Structures are given as C-alpha cells and as structure tokens.
Amino acid sequence: MVAAMSDTVQAIRWENNHLVLLDQRILPRDIRYLSLDTCQETTQAIKDMVVRGAPAIGISAAYGIVLAARQRWRESPATWRQNLQQDLEELAASRPTAVNLFWAIDKMRRIIEKLPVGQNPEKALLEAAQQIHRDDIEANKTMGELGAALINQPCAVLTHCNAGALATGGYGTALGVIRSASAAGNVQHVFADETRPWLQGARLTAWEMVQENIPVTLLCEGASAWLMRQKKVAWVIVGADRIAANGDVANKIGTYNLAVNARHHGVKMMVVAPTTTIDMEIADGSAIPIEQRSQDEVLNVNGQPMAATGADAWNPAFDVTPAALIDAIVTERGVIFQPDSVKMAAVMENG
C-alpha cells in the first residue's frame, strides 16, 4: 500500500481498529504501511525497527496494549487482566534503552488497574493511547518553539540519526526544532550524519527534510569533526532515548562523539526530548541499559556481507553523553541550560 505523502509524515496511525505503522526499514525506497492486529505483532515490529525512535516506540506500545486488551477480553472477559500481563512483559522486553516504552506501559497499566471489573477495556485504553499520541505531537510543537528560540541568527545545524516526525507521534523532537527554526528563517541548512549502521540519517532524516524543502546535506559520521572545524555549523541538535536524573543523555550511537567534538570546536549541543524520555529513577547515565544489537548490522550492508570473514563487530545501539557536554535540554516544560540534577528535578516537579 502506497499512500500519498501529506504535509506531515505519519509513522503511526490508528485506523479501522488496527495499529498502522509506516515500515521504516524500507524507507525511502518503499512507502509501505503494516497493519497490526495484535500486541505480539507490535512487539515484533518494535524489535525489528519497523518503528523506532523513543517517543514513537512509546506511542506504538500504548496502541499495542489496546490490541492486547481487545484480544484478551475476547478470549476471556473474566481473566483478561491477568492474561494481559504476559503481553506487557513481552512488550517491555522488546528494546531496553528508550524509556518512553516503559513510561507508556506504566501509564497504560495504571489505567488498566483502575478499570471496573466486567468492563470492556478497549475504549478507555484506546482513548488513553490516542491521548499519549496527541500529547506527544503537542509536546513536539512546544519544544519546536522553545528550541528554535535558542537559535537567534541564520546558521547551519548538524543532526544525527532521525529524531523527526518518524521517530515521534509527529513533527519530531530535534527535527521539530529544526522545522520551527527553519520556518523562522534561522536554520538555513541541515547537515545530517548518515548514521551507520542503520542509516537513519540518510534514509529518514534526509527524506523528512526533502519533503519540507529544507536543504539537507548528508555526511559520514567520520566527517563531522572536520565539518565543525570548518565552522559550518552553529548547533548540534539531537533527540534522546533516555535522560537520567542528572541530565546525562542516552541517544543513538555517535551522539557522544558529536558532543565531544562540539565542545572542542565551540559548537553548541542541544538535546530535544519530551519529559516522557526523562527517567528520574536513574541517577546518572552509567545505569542506563545500552542495547547491543546484532553485529550483522555492521558486517553486512544492504543485506550483503561487506566485511572480511572472520572479523567480528561491536554494535552498541546507543551511547551516553554526560550532562557536562550538553548546553541545553529542551523539554515541553521548558529549557534546561547546562543540565544538572537540581535543574532537572525542578523541571520535572513542574509537571
């Protein structure tokens, strides 16, 4: 199924009582939507990166729980709540780093616990999932404005991975700021790391920027320091998968590399993430679980073996950037400059 592109990219839709996901593994070559009927399918889609990006994973999980509740209620209205636990556990085990997944599961779990015995849960849970989805888009637009306000003169920026509409409910976190700042005339050019091994930058970020008519130039990660050396960028702007209570940021592997280089070159570092990405139960980044993905993602390119046989590969999906290297964390509740535990707590108490 190929859909006409609207002015806003939609990675996640609820349609005809199904969760419909844009298959991000085959973008931009093919625009194909998968229609999911069960929570198991949703768990698998998150594992396989049909959908990726911390907020998008959280939203998809919320819809997946709607599917789970519907299935379990159909099977047994008397025991659906117990039977659902297995679905929630499997969903929680799909990917370890993005905390939005656990946040969404917890939020849905609290609603499930409060539902009266004997009530079909589907409607209430669907409303909750759709509210999570709407709230995320609204948060992104707020962050877009707050982040764009930090960019007060025309410049180029560098982004990494994809923290756009495809990674969220819509509009995007880092790309939301870039959209807003571009509309304001201050982001004039976007440099995007291609983001090996999965090429989210080349495949997804470039695709979103082209659709928005924002000039975008790809580069290999190795070239980013040389780009900064030539003073071609004023800001590095990225999303996050989990932010610890002290402001340490887990994000796509390569982010920490950019942060070290940004500091070295006097380029500012902005992290854009909704408060659903902040994990106040983790004191600092050292406790954030980092997903190790299959070495095949590095050893093969485009499904073809590229590396010498006999070599192995190290493929952490994320790294942790210490708060000390971050100039601003932009949330929907406000901007945290030079983040630390005290400032993070102040913003989170403000919710």
Place this chain on the structure above:
Amino acid sequence: MVAAMSDTVQAIRWENNHLVLLDQRILPRDIRYLSLDTCQETTQAIKDMVVRGAPAIGISAAYGIVLAARQRWRESPATWRQNLQQDLEELAASRPTAVNLFWAIDKMRRIIEKLPVGQNPEKALLEAAQQIHRDDIEANKTMGELGAALINQPCAVLTHCNAGALATGGYGTALGVIRSASAAGNVQHVFADETRPWLQGARLTAWEMVQENIPVTLLCEGASAWLMRQKKVAWVIVGADRIAANGDVANKIGTYNLAVNARHHGVKMMVVAPTTTIDMEIADGSAIPIEQRSQDEVLNVNGQPMAATGADAWNPAFDVTPAALIDAIVTERGVIFQPDSVKMAAVMENG
C-alpha cells in the same frame, strides 16, 4: 584469477613486464588482479581506487612511469622524453592529496632527465621503481619496530581506514606497527573503524588482520568515542596521506575526529608514515589540497541508492589533524614526539 594468499598480502607486483594490481574495490569478496600495460591504465586505476593508500599510490605511479617510458620509446626513440610529459601530467592529476604520488613522479623524472640520449629507458626506470618499492617495504618494517617499541604493555588499539600491506609496498604503516606490536605480545586486540564511505576498515583492514590471526573487531565511526570512553583502547594508530612541515597530518576522513576524541579521553595518537609522505614545502595543514570525491559514494551503498532523493552529500576524502593532537609521528628515520616544525626539520635533514 584467484591467487592463494601468501603470508604477506601483495597489492602491487611487477610480473611478466606488467604492473599487476590487486583490485581493492572488490575485496574481500573477490581476489582479482588486474594486469596493466600502460600508464593511462595506471592513472585510471589510481583514480578508481583499484589501488589506494599513499605509499601504494606512489609505488604504482613509479611502475606506471616504466610503462609510459616503454610505450613512448616504442613509438619514438627520438622523442620519447617529450612525449612522456603528458603521461606524467595525467598521472599527477589522478589524485590530489597523497604526496607520495608527486614524490614518486619527481624521483622518476629526475632519473629520466639524466638518462643518456638514445638509451632505452625501461631497464633503468624499472630498477628505480623496484627500488622505491623495496625501500617502502623496508621503511615499513623499520617503522613497525619503532612504533611497536612505543607500546610497552599489552593493550587494544584502534585504527582507521587501511594503512596496511594493501596501502603500501607491503607490511603496512599503521598495520605494520600493529603487526610488530602483536608479534611482541603487546597489541592483543585491534578495533577497526569500518571507514565509510569506502569501508576500507571493514573490507581491507579486517581482511589483513584475519590473515595474520590478529583479533579484530569492527565498529562504526560514530562508536569510536564511546569505545574510548570505556577505556578499551590505549592507542589510536593511523597512516597518513600527506604530512606538512609542522607535523599537521592529512589522512582519511575521520582521522581528525579520532584525534579530538583521543585527546579528550587520554588515548594516545600515533601516526605512522614514511618520509616520502612528508611534504616540507607545505608549512602547515591548511595548504594541503583535500580531495572531494563524488557524493554518490555516500548516497549509494553497495551501488544501490540508499539516501532520500533530493538530499546531497559532502564527501571530503581526507581531513587534517593538527600536530598538537598527535603524540608521535613514526617515520623510518625515527619517532617525532609532539611534532612541530623544528623536530620535523631535524628528522628530514637527517635523511
């Protein structure tokens, strides 16, 4: 033609009066040698990266000049020397950054100028080219020992691109040090950047290390800072394409990124290059011409378009690492610690 692998990888051979090059574009999938009969073919092979790596380019160029002289002599013993000039110019225009190319052309040109009128130039030029080739291997072995002596306890190291036997006359520069230090028991594990866009690390360095039974783990460039953060490497060891008189080093794009990160993490940075890579006529790195290669190398992967249509790409083939970020430049004439103009000049006068 598939050759059995000997204990030393040979990228360049003179065989049956032809220049025989191992086609590095298709390694490690296919081991195929191209047999070249003309200087034009040699120029094209350098442009197309059949052969790459600064010393290997220089050696190939020297052999290419043998082929040119043979052809021009056959065509016209009276005017071969004038007719050859065009070949030398085309050869010099093949790739701009590696200075070994220009060094080899100059060296061969001086021999050409001294040849008596009426003498068939082939024998003398072949001897000169073979001497350049032998000298390079010998320099690599000397550098291997000198560099390995700097690694005085068992550790892991990180390398970038391929500065191995494939990039040189044999043995390698950075990988020569790694070979020697591995033999001494001090390099226990090699981490190798895959080195986008051409994947020299995944395809060539990994291949060389596997053949030597040196444990090698590939990573994407973006992961290198995270690797250093986890203190998994003691040294970054790389080659060079051109070193300026003050010790600034042009090398494969991504090297500067590693140097910034190495300094940030207290990892030592070693550059290994023969004095043929040092360009004393260039005061500092800002004057080194940096080759910009086709954006298709970034936009396509494995010959297939991967990036979104409408995006462009920035694809500098090299970057420049300031001398201040380098702990040691290892040459066959000695090690230059914390390089600067005075120390560089002292080593070069020592030749």
